[in-house]
Amino acid sequence: MENNGTFMQTRGDDLTGSQSADSYEVRDPDVRLMLKVRNGDAGAFEELVLRYQNRLLAVLEHLVGKRDLAEDLAQEVFLRVYRARERYTPRAKFSTWLFTIANNVASNARRTLARRREVHVESSRSGSLSADPLAQMALAASGQMPNRQLDHSETRGVVRAAVANLNERQRMAVLLSKFEDMSYADIAEVMKLSPQAVKSLLSRARGSLRDALSPYIQDGQNPGKTNP
Amino acid sequence: MNQSNIPPKNPQKIDEEITAYLDGELTGEALGNIEKRLATDSAFRSRLQDLDRGWMLLNELPQSEVHQNFAATTVEMVALHEQRPDSVKYGGSAGQLIQQWAFVGFAVLAACLVGFILSTAIAALLSACGLLKSHNDAVLENFPILQNLEKYKLAENMAFVQAISHIDHFSNSSTDASNPLPPYLGNTAARKAHIDRMPPTEKTRLLNAQEYFMALNFDEQSKLQNLHQQLVDDPNANDLISALEQYYEWYKLLDPQEHVELRIRSRDDRIAYVKTLLARPQAANKIHLTRREREIVLDWLRRTAVRKQDVLLRGANQKQQKEIRQLTKSERQRRLTTLLWKQWRKNDILQEPTFDEQRYIAIKERLSPTARKQLNKQSSVEEEVRILLNEVRFMTMIGPAQKGRGNVPGPSARRQPSREQLKDYFKRLPAQKRDQMRQLLREEDYRELLREYYRDLQSQPSWKPDRGPPGEKNRTQRDSKNRGPINNGRTKKQ
Known part of the structure; x- marks a missing residue:
């Protein structure tokens, strides 16, 4: 209860259930745009495609791990948006609605891929990292040469691998929080979780990222900051 | 890291609180508690820094950008999907679809191979017996349908044609008498003579239409043949055909989404939607010029500019005159055309010594009936010319050599203003507008400002292609390479 109580004071609170469709229409220009789509x-x-194409691709690419597939899925998301136009009612920010669809589409794609045993995206792994490429990269890049500076592309590869190493739900939550700057309430709506569950999810994700990337964070120096 | 100060009980909860703090999710008492602890507990601080460093490294991830045509192909894809409501639903996996289609493709390929061998043998046999109709015979036979294939596909049936013929917009008597209906009522010899006179591109188009038609199933072919027969047999054939042609020309003016809307509706719904679209106020000023028509207009401007270059240059300052005279012939022609375009846009066209109304009327005659009809709706010749100038506004600057950029660019072709430009623009906004922007959601304010910027840029009647950001009246002058609607700082004071 304490945690729930704390959470309900968060910045996402004003965007939860109590808001009317009108208020979203007033505050979110993309909702107004979607209403225009609804009205023909x-x-x-x-315009909506142009606004969201890169943002959507960024999330989907990290979710499914393949650029081509991510572009196909982004188109699928936009197709679903268009098909849903007639029954669209603004009950959330447009981006929240869009990424909810994206989450569903990506989940379906991952399930299909998993069924076909084409595992493009590694599933969640806990415990030792020694068997995965990330751990090998970690050893090669920093364990054996603790003082070397990582170059930009190497850092990028390591971070990408660390993100891929998160489980699906953590990855989605991280992407929405970090790149979409979504509140916990919005992420909860996209992922059909409680805000408290999002809080736990992001906390564990931060922990996993820290564990995975700690070999690269040398003496408090962040390679990302040295080479922005 | 020394974690001894972190209560061993429930370290996960501590991480959660730190995470919520870092994500800016805490307020009030919870926020106060965390900050108090951070001030006093070094281990807690260290834990926070630890969790944040990994997070910060996420900034290293590359920014994904879709390919240039993504939006266009997406809209097109959506349009195609909406045209085929019974099409195979996307299964959520491209890989799965590929596998399915690969299998189908393989089967089709095998069937084609067998079919080809059999059909070659049968064709040889029939040909030897004089029973097989040649490809040319088929084209001649279907010629009236092939010539109107797009229109007939659009109409689908006679009831729809009759319905649109009752809509004023398509039924008026503005059919151009100088543009007689295609000779599809003629006999085979007349058709053959007509085809012989066709330019190669028209012949290719005809053959493509024939291929399309032959690929249709029997019912679809019959439907189009019946529609054609009913049309030509109708006592009001000319009116109906004219209405269909006008509808077709009007349809081409619509946007892809409107095409989708029309195609997915039932006949009655479609008629209602057509009326709705016609009732829109902006439809009256909309004009659709084909690439060829744009070239005609541009060519007119270019020839006028060259012919009247002395007059044009008299209106320019000495520096401009000198610059233009030193240019190569093609570049000079382009600059003069731009100069002419600007002068006409700026001044009263009919009073311009460079404007010749008779020549304009001759140019107008070369445009399609639909374009002429749209122009005739304008209140004056000046308005007509302004609309045409607007249609070729980018072509006047880039010239005909740069294909693919001649049309008016959509949002995807806009050049993004820099943050600095936007900041300046924001400062120039009225106070009320600025307050509205400030009230927007944090992630929305930048995007809304950008939208406002573009809206402002395009909505001003005095908009010129070479001007700088909206609000900067006559402040900027673009160099010859800087062709976008927004000046990115490469400016000089006039």
């Missing part, structure tokens, strides 16, 4: 405004849909 031709350019509005393309």
Whole structure:
């Protein structure tokens, strides 16, 4: 109860259930744009695609691990948005609604991939990292040469691997929080979780990232900051 | 890291609180507690830094960007999907689809191979017996349908054609008498003569239409043939055909989404939607020029500019005159055209010594009936010319050589203003507008400012292609390479 109570004071609180469709329409220009799509405004849909294409691709690419597939899935998301236009009612920010669809589409894709045993995305792994590529990279890059500076592309590869190492739900929560700057309440809505569960999820994700990336954080120096 | 000060009981809860703090999710008492502890507990601080460092490294991840045509292909894909409501639903996995289609493709390939061998043998046999109709015979036979394939596909049936013929917009008597209906009522010899006179591109188009038609199933072919037969047999054939042609020309003016909307509706719904679209106020000023028509207009401007270059240059300052005279012929032509475009946009066109109304009327005659009809709706010749100028506004600057950039660019072709430009623009906004922006969600304010910037840029009647950011009146002058609508700082004071 204490935690719930704490959480309900968060910045996402004002965006939960109590808001009316009108308030989203007033505050979120993309909701207004989507309402135009619903009312048959031709350019509005393309405008939405243009606004969200890169953001959506970034999330999907990290979720499914393949660029081509991510682009296909992004198109699928936009197709679903268009098909849903007639029954669209603004009950959340547009981005929340869009990423909810993206989450569903990505989940379906991952399930299909898993069934076909084409495991593009590693599933969640806890415990030892020694068997995975990330751990091997960690050893090669820093364990044996503790003082070397990582170059930019190497850091990027390591971080990408660390993100891929998170489980699916953690990864989605991290992407929405970090790159979409979503509140816990919004992430909860996208992922159909409680805000408290999002809080735990992100906390564990931060812990996993710290564990995975600690070999690269040498003496408090963040390679990301030395080479922005 | 010394964690001795962190209560061993429930370290996970501590991490959660730190995470919520780092994510800016805490307020009030919870926030106060965390900050108090951070001030006094070094282990707690260290833990926070530890958790944050890994997080900060996420900034290293590359920014994904879709390919240039992503938006266009997405809209097109959506349009295609919406046209095929019974199409195979996407299974959520491209890989799975590929495998399925690969299997189908393989089967089709095998069937084609067998079919090809059999059909070659049968064709040889029939040909030897004089029973097989040649490809050319088939084209001649289907010629009236092939010539109107797109229109017939759009109409689908006679009831729809009759319904649109009752809509004023398509039923008026503005059919151009100088543009007689295609000769599909003629006999085979007339058709053959007509085809012989066609330019190669038209012949290719005809053959493509024939291929499309032959690929349709029997029912679809019959439907189009019946529609054609009913149309030509109708006592009001000319009116109906004229209405269909006008509908087709109007349809081409619509956006892809509107095409989708029309295609997915039932006949009655579609008619209602057509009326809704026609009732829109902006439809009256919308004009669709084909690439060829744009070239015609541009060519007119270019020739006028070259012919009247002395007059044009008299209006320019000495420096400009000198610059233009030193340019190569093609570059000079382009600059003069731009100069002419600007002068016409800026001044009363009819009073311009460079404007010749008779020549304009001759140019207008070369445009399609639909384009002429749209122009005729304008209140004056000046308005007509302004619309045409607007249609070729980017072509006047980039010239015909740069294909693919001639059309008015959509949002994807806009050049992004820099943050500094936006900041300046924000300062120039009225106080009320600025307050509204400040009230937006944190992640929205930048995007809304950008939208406002573009809206402002395009909505001003005095908008010129070479001007700087909106609000900077006559402040900037673009060099010859800087062709986008927004000036990215490469400016000089006039």
